[in-house]
Amino acid sequence: YCRADGFVTPAVMLDHSLALSLGGTNDESNLIASCAKCNSDKAKAEIAFIRRGHDPRDVYLDAGLRVWFDKVKRPT
Template sequence: MNETKKCPKCEEHKPLTAFYSCDRSYCKSCERTAANERMHQYNKTLRGKASQALQTSRKTIRRNSYHVKDDLTVDQIVEVFDFFDSTCAYCEQPITGKVSIDHIIPLKNGGANTQSNIVVSCISCNTKKSDKEIAERFDSTKQKEISNYSAYVRGDDVLVDVLASYIQKIIEEKKAS
């Protein structure tokens, strides 16, 4: 018995095996097409672009077997993008296309894949800098700006550590009393 079902999207009668399950309305083909379209729309958003940039950096780490700290998140890339007001950290032109993250200290040189070691950049500036240190490609003013930014972000980590230590002392005092 060849049971069939009509997909309301493509309006074709198809065998049940053409559906992920009997409970699903659309056939596999229509579901895949819809999922691809949703992904295409998502990748146009800042969060989608940030996700793609993160995937690219992680592929680079794996492909080259870099042994570096890697705790970067999509939310952190979005924060960096907002910090630089949607402009390239190097040329200060608006970033309108693909979001590119550049590692201040290149991964190749042991730089971490962390928020304090990335900036957003246009493809042109990222290509120009390549795997060089900032000092090799940009003037001292730009070097200082990027250094200050990195120190600012690292400062957040230091503040969290100080607060955690303080809170831990309070907890220990409460337990002792």
């Protein structure tokens, strides 16, 4: 999940790439295995985005959250 160099942590959680609260679905294409820290950090960023008064549908436009979406590494 995290592409940081040298960061190796087991993916023990099933995360929604786009959170359900932001309009994501339970479709397989929106699910990704993640480590607990990345899952928690991403959730905090999503909450901060909403608290700043942004429309949840614009989550992909937010530069801070886009970093998380760009990190998602799906199996090929």
